[in-house]
Amino acid sequence: MTALMLALLVGLLFACGTYLVLQRGQIKLVLGLGLFTHAINLALFGTGRLTRGAPPLVDGETVKAAGSAAALFARYADPLPQALILTAIVISFGMTAFIVMLIFRRDALTGSDLLPGELAAVVNTADPFAKFTLRMQLPEAADDYDLLQYELDEVYDYPEREVENARE
Amino acid sequence: MTPHPTVLILPVALPLFLGAFSLLFQSMAPDRRVALQRILAGLGLFANMAVAGFLLFWVLQRGPQAFQLGLWPAPFGITVYLDTLTALMLAMVGLLSLLIYPFALETIDPERARLGFFPMLLFLLMGANGAFITGDLFNLYVFYEVLLMASFVLLTLGGTPSQINGGIRYVVLNLMGSMMLLLGAGITYGTLGTLNMAHIAVRMAEAPYTVQAVIAGLLLVAFGAKAAAFPAFFWLPSSYHTPHPVVTALFSGVLTKVGVYSLFRVFPLFFPTLLATWQPLLLTVAGLTMVIGVLGAFAQPTIRRLLSFHIISQIGYMLMGLGVALSPSTYGVGFGLALAILFLIHNQLVKTALLLGGGAVELEMGTGKLSELGGLVHSRPLQATLFLVAAFALAGFPPTSGFIGKLGLLEVTFAAGQWPIAAVSVFVSLLTTMSMIRLWQSIFWGKPRLSPPPGVRAPGRALWTTTPSAILVALSLAIGVAAQPMLTLVQTAASQAIDRAGYVRTVNPELTEQDRSLPLGIQSQRSEKAGG
Numbered sequence: 001m002t003a004l005m006l007a008l009l010v011g012l013l014f015a016c017g018t019y020l021v022l023q024r025g026q027i028k029l030v031l032g033l034g035l036f037t038h039a040i041n042l043a044l045f046g047t048g049r050l051t052r053g054a055p056p057l058v059d060g061e062t063v064k065a066a067g068s069a070a071a072l073f074a075r076y077a078d079p080l081p082q083a084l085i086l087t088a089i090v091i092s093f094g095m096t097a098f099i100v101m102l103i104f105r106r107d108a109l110t111g112s113d114l115l116p117g118e119l120a121a122v123v124n125t126a127d128p129f130a131k132f133t134l135r136m137q138l139p140e141a142a143d144d145y146d147l148l149q150y151e152l153d154e155v156y157d158y159p160e161r162e163v164e165n166a167r168e
Numbered sequence: 169m170t171p172h173p174t175v176l177i178l179p180v181a182l183p184l185f186l187g188a189f190s191l192l193f194q195s196m197a198p199d200r201r202v203a204l205q206r207i208l209a210g211l212g213l214f215a216n217m218a219v220a221g222f223l224l225f226w227v228l229q230r231g232p233q234a235f236q237l238g239l240w241p242a243p244f245g246i247t248v249y250l251d252t253l254t255a256l257m258l259a260m261v262g263l264l265s266l267l268i269y270p271f272a273l274e275t276i277d278p279e280r281a282r283l284g285f286f287p288m289l290l291f292l293l294m295g296a297n298g299a300f301i302t303g304d305l306f307n308l309y310v311f312y313e314v315l316l317m318a319s320f321v322l323l324t325l326g327g328t329p330s331q332i333n334g335g336i337r338y339v340v341l342n343l344m345g346s347m348m349l350l351l352g353a354g355i356t357y358g359t360l361g362t363l364n365m366a367h368i369a370v371r372m373a374e375a376p377y378t379v380q381a382v383i384a385g386l387l388l389v390a391f392g393a394k395a396a397a398f399p400a401f402f403w404l405p406s407s408y409h410t411p412h413p414v415v416t417a418l419f420s421g422v423l424t425k426v427g428v429y430s431l432f433r434v435f436p437l438f439f440p441t442l443l444a445t446w447q448p449l450l451l452t453v454a455g456l457t458m459v460i461g462v463l464g465a466f467a468q469p470t471i472r473r474l475l476s477f478h479i480i481s482q483i484g485y486m487l488m489g490l491g492v493a494l495s496p497s498t499y500g501v502g503f504g505l506a507l508a509i510l511f512l513i514h515n516q517l518v519k520t521a522l523l524l525g526g527g528a529v530e531l532e533m534g535t536g537k538l539s540e541l542g543g544l545v546h547s548r549p550l551q552a553t554l555f556l557v558a559a560f561a562l563a564g565f566p567p568t569s570g571f572i573g574k575l576g577l578l579e580v581t582f583a584a585g586q587w588p589i590a591a592v593s594v595f596v597s598l599l600t601t602m603s604m605i606r607l608w609q610s611i612f613w614g615k616p617r618l619s620p621p622p623g624v625r626a627p628g629r630a631l632w633t634t635t636p637s638a639i640l641v642a643l644s645l646a647i648g649v650a651a652q653p654m655l656t657l658v659q660t661a662a663s664q665a666i667d668r669a670g671y672v673r674t675v676n677p678e679l680t681e682q683d684r685s686l687p688l689g690i691q692s693q694r695s696e697k698a699g700g
Contacts, residue, residue, distance in 0.1 A: 021340075033343060040351050047358030080357065084306060088350055091313045098320060099339055106332045 006046045013039035026103040030096065037092040041085045048078030056082070171226070173235040176248045178219045179258055179297035186212035187290030202281045206273060209286035213266045216293060220262035224255040228657075232664055232674045234303065242676030243367040247303030249675060252661035253509060257300045257429050260516050264421040265293050267636040271524060272414045274632035275531055280325050280412060288325070292318035292422065299426050303675060305353045306363045308430065312349060312394070316342055319423055322415045323407060334407030341403035345393030352386035359383070365437060366675035369668050372438045384439045384446070391434070394427030397487055398456040401480045405464065408476035409536070413527025416472055420479050421520040428486045428512055436493060436505065436666040443494050450491035451589045458484030458596040465603045470536040471526040474607055475519070478562065481596060482515050488589055489577055494666065495584035499659075504580040506662035510654065511573035514644060518561045518570065521640035525555040528633040529611055538607070543616035548630075552612040554637045559604035561644045564597050569647035572655075 013035050020032030056079035058072075066072035190208040193201045227233060232251035236242060269289075276285055295315025302308050324335040357363055359379045360371040372380060393400035404424070408416050435443055443450075461481025468474040489508020497503045528551065529544060530536040545552040561568035564575075574597060581590040647654045664670065672679050 026336075029340065033340065036344070036347055040347055040354065043351060044354040044357075047354050080363075081354075084354065084357070087306075087310065091310070094317065095313075095339070095343055098317070099336070099343075102324065102332055102336050102339065105327060106329070106336065109329050109332065 002050050003046065006042060006050065010039050010043045010046070013042065026106075030099055030103070033099070034092075034096060037088070037096075041088055044081050044085050044088065046081075048081035049073055051075075051077045173233060175219070175223070176233060176235040176250050176301065177237065179216060179223070179262075179301055180294055182215055182219060183212055183290040183294035183297065186215075187287045187294065190287045190290070191284065198282045199278075202278070202286075205281070205284075205286040209289055210269060210273075212290050213262070213269050213293070216297070217259075217262040217266045220255070220258040223250060224252075224259045227252055227255045228660070232670065234675045236676075242679055243362050243364045246307050247364055247366065247675050248301050249303035249365070249671070250301060251664040251671075251674075252657070253429075253432065253665045254300050256509070256513065256657070256661055257425075258297055260513055261293065261296050261300070261422055261425075264516060264520050265289065265418065267639060268414050268418050268520070268524065270632045271417070271528075271636050275414060275528075276412060277326075283325055285322070285325060288318050288321050289418075292322060292418070294318075296422050296426050300429060303365045304363055305356055305365060305368065309346065309349050309353055312346055312426075315423070315426060316346065319419065322418075323411050325415075326412065328410070331410040334410040338403045338407035341393065341400070345390050345400065348386050348393070349390035352383055352390060355386065356383050364675070365434075366672045366679055369437050370672055370680055373668075380439060380442060384435075384442050387434055387438075388431070391427045391430045392453070394424065395431065395483050395486075396424050396427070396457075396480050397483055398453055398460055398480075401457070401461070401483075404480060405468075405473060405476045408479070409470060409472040413472065413523065413530055416476070417520050417523035417527055420475075420523050421516045424479060424483060425512060425516055428483065431487075431490055432493075432505065432508065432512075432665060435490060437668055437671060440494060440666070440668065443490075447491050447495075447586075450487060451586060454484045454487035454491055455589050455592045456484075457481070457487060458592060462596050462599045462603060466599075466606075469538055471530055471538065471541075471607065471611065472523065472536055474538075474603070475523055475526055478522075478600065478603070479519060481600065482511075482519065482562070484596070485574070485577060485593060486512050486515070488581065488593060491589070492577075492580050492584045492586060493662075495580060495586075497580045497583040502662040502666045503659070504577075504584070505665060506655070506658040507573060507576040507580060509658045509661050509665075510569070510647075511577060513654075513658070514561070514569035514573045514647065517640045517644045517647075518558050518568075521558040521637040521644070522555065522562065524633070524637045524640070525551055525558065526611075528630075528637075531633075538610040540617065541611045542614045543612070545612040546616060548612075551630075551634055551637075552608075554634065554641050555612065556608055557641050558637070558644070559608050560601075561641070561648070563601040563604050565601075567645060567648045569644045569651075569654075571648055572651045576655075 017032045017035035017039060020028045020035060023029075023032070051074060054075055054077045056077045058076045062075055063072060066075055186208050190205045193204060196204070227250055232249070234250070235248045237246045237248060239245070272285070272289070292315060295311050295313075295318055298311030299308055299315060302311055320335065320339055323338055324331050353363060356368060360368055360375060362368055362371060372383075389400070393403075396404040408419060411419075439446075458481050461477050461479070461484060465474050465477035465481065468477060486508050489504055489511055492504035493508060494501055495504050526536070529541065529548075533541060533544075535541070557568070561570040564570040564573070574593070578590050578593065581587070581593070
């Protein structure tokens with residue numbers, strides 16, 4: 001039952017994380033990645049058997065007293081998943097900090113408190129039905145990868161117009 | 169002379185110590201600090217190359233070697249494992265990083281150098297070397313993260329808007345790939361009860377198909393995303409054209425190739441049966457990677473964007489080699505893997521040469537736009553020749569390493585009866601040729617359209633920037649002309665990579681017997697579940 005709850009929780013976290021990562025907006029992206037990390041950490045936690053009140057230590061007497069492997073498993077907690085989770089937490093903490101800094105830096109470069117991802121809603125180079133005037137302003141060789149670059153240039157050059165576009 | 173097996177951790181320890189040491193002098197004046205960091209990085213790259221060369225020599229003499237860190241016996245401690253494939257990759261990455269060093273010395277701007285370009289180079293090397301040499305699945309994840317963290321910094325160093333945009337995509341997508349790897353490692357521990365690769369190889373053979381399929385699927389997604397295989401390649405073309413050209417050249421030779429190496433290492437070792445049953449899947453992924461990469465390249469307006477799509481396309485050939493890795497052929501089992509390794513090495517040489525050449529042009533002319541460049545063959549005949557030879561090597565023309573690799577791969581795929589993928593690969597080669605000729609024409613042919621901006625080119629720069637590509641192209645030609653020694657070498661590497669019993673024996677000879685007597689093995693877990 002506990003294992004089932006854990007599995008469902010991991011699944012739920014993965015689902016929420018996927019949903020958030022697929023949203024527009026940088027904060028949602030960071031939160032989504034955070035949920036992913038939690039889901040994986042919980043999954044790692046579940047890889048050791050779920051025991052209650054058992055120490056992560058085994059001595060020879062416990063082994064003798066347990067008799068069978070199955071009985072021994074119930075008597076001690078597996079310490080390795082904890083170590084793995086600890087490592088994973090440290091790494092994901094560093095990564096999250098780095099992403100947050102990158103996003104912060106990008107916002108600083110756009111000089112706007114609007115989320116750059118939301119500006120992208122206005123100009124989509126791949127969309128043939130996007131507003132004609134907006135598409136005309138794109139540089140000649142623009143492709144999808146130029147999208148955000150374009151936004152940044154645009155915000156640099158005409159901050160007021162970009163804000164108006166975002167309001168529409 | 170038999171060295172102590174501790175030398176096996178030198179490829180990790182050496183860059184780590186030198187990199188960390190060169191970060192210590194923060195109170196020094198910036199220019200003196202940078203001068204010191206340059207010297208330390210140069211020392212580190214030379215020493216690393218020497219160690220890698222020695223390890224290659226050693227492993228060819230004595231066969232595969234393993235070392236247990238802290239002398240904990242195999243399934244409990246962290247194992248370091250070296251065979252010919254590992255040593256070859258260590259030597260290749262060592263060589264590439266050594267060759268880009270003079271280019272970096274000459275072209276890197278003071279701002280980037282001040283922000284720690286040279287220490288990061290060493291950390292990147294440490295991550296790559298660690299991912300090659302480790303014999304522990306979780307440790308592999310950790311080294312991947314070290315590699316990624318260093319690459320994040322190198323990619324965004326300089327902080328221009330386009331770098332930050334590309335950097336965010338790169339970071340997020342690669343992070344998802346690492347998460348899949350971590351999840352795969354976790355599930356491996358949960359089902360097989362071990363993370364040591366040799367031990368996993370022993371137990372995976374007895375694991376039910378579902379367990380094998382889940383772990384193999386997760387690892388395929390994780391390493392495939394690192395290697396920029398279809399469908400997880402989007403991070404590469406959106407970020408590789410943004411950093412300093414020397415960083416792109418280094419990444420093309422190191423980052424995606426670590427992912428490919430991990431696939432070569434993990435699949436024959438853990439899932440030899442899945443290599444046969446999943447062959448259609450692997451070959452489909454390979455074909456789509458090739459086709460989409462090369463078609464994407466046609467639409468690209470700048471040198472580095474075009475070349476980054478070719479990186480993806482070439483990864484497809486390596487996956488094709490993995491798909492037929494264990495197929496029987498006239499040269500014995502494992503010849504497919506041998507050729508995939510040969511192609512990997514060829515690609516590292518040629519791609520880095522192309523990106524260094526293209527990067528030099530971009531730095532000198534101040535732009536990489538194909539519509540603005542032209543006619544450089546008049547002012548830079550040597551560079552133009554080198555670029556042309558490298559371009560033909562990429563397309564697979566005869567006297568180069570590309571020809572040997574592609575011909576061999578075609579032969580193996582035909583012998584395996586997989587003619588559709590062979591046809592696709594030939595077609596993609598044709599498209600690659602067209603694309604590379606178009607690229608060469610737009611940069612070098614015709615009348616000079618753009619004069620270099622004044623003050624950009626320092627005297628003597630051409631020597632520093634051209635020599636590395638010249639060496640790389642010469643190596644590619646050498647492999648193409650004298651192919652037999654190289655073929656023998658990669659065949660040794662492949663035969664060791666597919667020798668699972670040999671791997672387990674080298675790591676710990678008692679592992680197999682221990683597993684039967686140990687009460688904590690997978691058998692007891694299974695009986696516990698059946699009983700409960």
